[in-house]
Amino acid sequence: MRFDEAYSGNVFIKSHGNYDESDVVIYGMPMDWTVSFRPGSRFGPAKIREVSLGLEEYSPYLDRHLEQVKYFDAGDIPLPFGNPQRSIDMIEEYVGTLLEAGKFPLGIGGEHLVSWPIFKAFKKKYDDFVVIHIDAHADLREEYEGEPLSHSTPIRKACELLGPENVYSFGIRSGMQEEFEFAKTSGMHMSKFEVAEPLKEILPTLAGRNVYVTIDIDVLDPAHAPGTGTAEAGGITSKELLEAIMLIAKSEVNVIGADLVEVAPVYDHSEQTAIAASKFIREMLLGWTK
């Protein structure tokens, strides 16, 4: 409660007050206009921030405290409703600015298409990096009913941009037949159904490499994440996703950026999806950034 300056309201818990002094920047991408089923992830970033106030600032998983990380929550990029092309241009430009300033970008979606401009911005700075993709859906379509800008396409685009050999998908349990065939024949890596076990095998092979991690909350079973647009039965538990975050944190890869997408509060009647997501972001902050 301050009388003499702007009230600093809805930000991720313990956000640092100063952009310049921060190493990590949290930013929201409130976009859901290309989704094919249930929209609503545009409100994901705001809700995750809101419920983060219920989090403890200390992690017993990592024995670290949020005060040990300098991060700044920059709010949401003001994306134009219903204009996917302009939205992804704005995201690419914004993430580019963060990377130029030496920040670690930690993005919150919005629909999964938002990862595509992020990949492009990273490609400008990093010649060589790997994408770890944790999701229920392959997202390997070339287009969706004629639209190349769709929440079903970002990982296919990543394969084109970075080479399929630099894309690693985990937990996939849904997609078109063509997507699974592409996964088998293109040279990318895809682990079906499971996340933690295959990560234990793959992570050592990536030691020392730059890694960008994108997590779609729907990799969780709908029991753990009902608040998402395209729920798919048969997923992993939130305990398993925490384990996966710990495996990456304790591996020898160099995480250079990350995002968490597809939380849709309107289907999240007891707020459990947003509460879980805010905890994952705490662990990502504590485990993946310096």
Added chain:
Amino acid sequence: MRFDEAYSGNVFIKSHGNYDESDVVIYGMPMDWTVSFRPGSRFGPAKIREVSLGLEEYSPYLDRHLEQVKYFDAGDIPLPFGNPQRSIDMIEEYVGTLLEAGKFPLGIGGEHLVSWPIFKAFKKKYDDFVVIHIDAHADLREEYEGEPLSHSTPIRKACELLGPENVYSFGIRSGMQEEFEFAKTSGMHMSKFEVAEPLKEILPTLAGRNVYVTIDIDVLDPAHAPGTGTAEAGGITSKELLEAIMLIAKSEVNVIGADLVEVAPVYDHSEQTAIAASKFIREMLLGWTK
């Protein structure tokens, strides 16, 4: 979407099985990608059809039975997610086809932007017609945050297309200052807050004219229509909207087409908005078409 055979899906109660023999065509426009607040109206048409099964087929308001009207429910136009321009082109073309075939188009939204291509299609057939617009919002913006294709602009566009003197708005209780100034100075008609009383005055002045009616469900108070994206307190009751429908049915205007938009089932926890909307459509079918 087929023009000439039964739609094999969820249809409005008692839909006739044959397009050619029908006088009225019900069609859905599952689009919500330009809305600025809460999306979800893309599921409006399907839900309204689903709950229509709970309706009686007889109206004690009009003493008419649905068997007295020949209508065909054509299902939803397959609009491309996240592409407003292509969506409105498809709507304009589809409604044009209906008008060429001599059908009475009865549209179900979707967001309110869908009315704009409908107006354009009608303008090609009718030199002279009037729009009656029943809504909480003025929808008179020239653009929304730089986007001219927005759910806040269709009535402004109608004024440009038809001349402001041919646009009549009722029930308006929200908008920007500029919109209310435009309403005062442009020559259009705007009744603030009320619907039935001002209709009683205006309808006689429109006797004999062609009239297209567009109803945004949010003209109802949120008590009566919680299931909409942009709820606005202080609205009319569903009893009053039924009265407005009766006033038009019993007037001497010539209704040439109509739509009902902005039902968003995800906020409609007891289905009351969809149930009301399906009743309004029954009354529109019975009262406004031959």
Added chain:
Amino acid sequence: MRFDEAYSGNVFIKSHGNYDESDVVIYGMPMDWTVSFRPGSRFGPAKIREVSLGLEEYSPYLDRHLEQVKYFDAGDIPLPFGNPQRSIDMIEEYVGTLLEAGKFPLGIGGEHLVSWPIFKAFKKKYDDFVVIHIDAHADLREEYEGEPLSHSTPIRKACELLGPENVYSFGIRSGMQEEFEFAKTSGMHMSKFEVAEPLKEILPTLAGRNVYVTIDIDVLDPAHAPGTGTAEAGGITSKELLEAIMLIAKSEVNVIGADLVEVAPVYDHSEQTAIAASKFIREMLLGWTK
């Protein structure tokens, strides 16, 4: 309900348009009038069909596509509200017609009592077959508060009709003391609490035999299936039920029919139960029919 033409209503995704050319017939049994606790499963079939539109048509579990199976969704049997006797007579007659026509009947409930007339119809065609019953509840009561026609009795009736040695229950975690005693002493098989592990042992002993499978969605933990009338804590995950479906698909039993019952949409606030059920039905179609 028509046997020989397309159902003009909501159908399971990719339903074939022609009854005669189909090998499998999906049919709904919208009945919930004998349930002792929370009603609402009458809307299960319609909801499962509705959300099936969000499914992919390809299964990465079985590497099969829905186009490889010819199935016809016949809609719901028009059961008379509040009349259990007439309802079960209609179901028995309808399933009998399917069996005469050589179809594979795939039923969607409705309360679990619907399986009783199905068993009777199968008994008329097959001298010898086995029931695999996957459920939280034993359903072995002789009557429920004086009513022999109750959702708590169908498996007891199956034991009487087929001989207890031909009834195999899995996952049971609730029932009266008498039901568990009957299970122990009658000669039927009952695996308490678990499904996949005991199936691995039992399935080889059934190789070559005709098997009818009935799945009550409440075998899932309420975390995975909140949308059911009689939720019972301590159940299996949807991942485990998928595994059970795969075990049956890959076994050497001859599946001759199946049903999935007790999805009650009104308790299913984020649609997760219906979404899971529609996926199970896709896998049953792909794995259990030719």
Added chain:
Amino acid sequence: MRFDEAYSGNVFIKSHGNYDESDVVIYGMPMDWTVSFRPGSRFGPAKIREVSLGLEEYSPYLDRHLEQVKYFDAGDIPLPFGNPQRSIDMIEEYVGTLLEAGKFPLGIGGEHLVSWPIFKAFKKKYDDFVVIHIDAHADLREEYEGEPLSHSTPIRKACELLGPENVYSFGIRSGMQEEFEFAKTSGMHMSKFEVAEPLKEILPTLAGRNVYVTIDIDVLDPAHAPGTGTAEAGGITSKELLEAIMLIAKSEVNVIGADLVEVAPVYDHSEQTAIAASKFIREMLLGWTK
């Protein structure tokens, strides 16, 4: 269900502990098995009792206190699930017992069919009485899809039992064409759409007569009563229903019994329907009984 001792369960606020000393008996009829649309009213009586604890015991409408009335809440009649015939027999017998004991029966449904056996029980005691029926639906069908025992038929049956000239319906806004024709031609009274205004005209004509009042909660608009199976837009407000209760209380009719039916808690997400119903019952207790 005990007649002579305190019910050890959830009771209506301030229920008297002793059956014998009470003038009024509140009883629940948890039946919903013949409803054609959304079931769930079986839980109405329990929920109304539960939320009655939030009521004040004093009415500022009538300036009376619940301590001025001696009433006993007898709990629910244990109706057999899915057996309409036995259910209505039990209700008729139970109400008969109350009438023999000189009690004022105040029933809580449950579906509207429960009023039919009540009418029969009253007919045995009273040669001459009138039914006041406040409802959205005419309930004048002879049968519903072949079933004469249906929640759509009780008022037709009342006309047959008591003579149509002794049946007065108010607020009706839905029904089949045949029902409205019957209302016009049979000699019964039906006021469409409105309740309080026509009551003001009718009540004086009934002065001195015995009157049984049955209220279907769906006479309220869904804005006021979302928690009901067959919501119908265009209804009255709860303020108007309170006014109607006061009009009867202050009239010169002799109320001999009453019921309130069709509250279905599962659609009543903020409990507003049950809260309103419990207030109506408080006013009925204070205004209609001695």
Added chain:
Amino acid sequence: MRFDEAYSGNVFIKSHGNYDESDVVIYGMPMDWTVSFRPGSRFGPAKIREVSLGLEEYSPYLDRHLEQVKYFDAGDIPLPFGNPQRSIDMIEEYVGTLLEAGKFPLGIGGEHLVSWPIFKAFKKKYDDFVVIHIDAHADLREEYEGEPLSHSTPIRKACELLGPENVYSFGIRSGMQEEFEFAKTSGMHMSKFEVAEPLKEILPTLAGRNVYVTIDIDVLDPAHAPGTGTAEAGGITSKELLEAIMLIAKSEVNVIGADLVEVAPVYDHSEQTAIAASKFIREMLLGWTK
């Protein structure tokens, strides 16, 4: 989106950035620990701010724009959970500070007990002022089950502090018999059931006087405000409450402060109560402050 200063997040729409330059201060009181029925109003202030982003900044009721008022949203007073005494001390002190600084205090509750320390703070500055109290409940108890600090007592305390002749209650439809007797005999004013009509009579008699207005959202019917702890059927519409706000705005009283209390988001499934409350606050800002 700013890079170089703290993100100004969850504040009432268009809040001025500077406390010193502001005439009005909006402050939240997230307290609900003395409520006797359903808690949850502690989250009212945050939710009202959140949905205020969906508001237009212009009022067609008053033809005024939020830019014409200088107000600062100071966030919530950090009240200690479960400690009513310390909470009300903090509120009294905070409001005292605002009054010393010449600000117009506009408070958002929280439970209604918060108004009691506000009255005390105002009494220190103003020798003579009047309270206008708009509510469903009399709030005139001396204590609640032995606790004098209760959400049922603030208006009784106001009568003691200011003299009953300076307290005017409107819309009251619930309370204990003793409260209504106190209202009749003490010299205070109470209008039962209605708000706008009696205000038209009373306001002229208060011309020129200082007035503090406290609005309990439950004066609205539960149809209009389901999101509150103690919903009471038979209330006014949000249209009528808007009319009451306009009547005060256009009267000759001198409004010196105001609050709006008892919005409880957890019962507000479609956000309609919070949306209405944020609109009322906009109108209070535009109509009651300079």
Added chain:
Amino acid sequence: MRFDEAYSGNVFIKSHGNYDESDVVIYGMPMDWTVSFRPGSRFGPAKIREVSLGLEEYSPYLDRHLEQVKYFDAGDIPLPFGNPQRSIDMIEEYVGTLLEAGKFPLGIGGEHLVSWPIFKAFKKKYDDFVVIHIDAHADLREEYEGEPLSHSTPIRKACELLGPENVYSFGIRSGMQEEFEFAKTSGMHMSKFEVAEPLKEILPTLAGRNVYVTIDIDVLDPAHAPGTGTAEAGGITSKELLEAIMLIAKSEVNVIGADLVEVAPVYDHSEQTAIAASKFIREMLLGWTK
């Protein structure tokens, strides 16, 4: 609240009618006024009782029937809203009375602070006993924002009262850094994240000792217990908690009392948390008391 006669209200299924003849007393503590996040657990006891009616009376886990245990449900202690000190005094006194009478106290919360006065009451009777604490949260704070009476402090207080060596926590996955340091250095036992596995190791070391067990429902993952105030992702399943209850039942410890706390029905949209809690209480009754 009566000690010597049947509670006339909602009771746990099969509650014995007589206090004196009962060995176990179930009692509710409807208190939630010190919680720091989402209130609502005051309604936990009533809801758990209500849904207990859907339970079977027989446990297939323990092969025991509720008729084998004599228990009496005494209803809720009438705790004063918003007064923590008086509330805990009342609980301590009430539990003391039960212990004097030789009853086994089985408490239902309410917030976790209620366990503190229970510990004090037990300490008066038992010189030596151990607390087994199953929870997501450490609850080891010395105070919460200055308040020593808080739902975050009861286990710290237990350490002070009983000696840290007599406190065993299981399943802990959230807390402040100081709490985890206290756990490490004080001499108490804390198992992080897991419950069943560490219990298997610890229970044999407690053979023959008196044990009080307190279970916070939020030890379950939010997938299994969404209906609680402070949900924390990454928890155990209800299957695992059932296993833990069985491990204690089959161990050689002497259980002297128990409680289950923090069920908050308002976040429990499909009642799954209350349904699970009522099952846990059935198993505690059958497995932990004679």
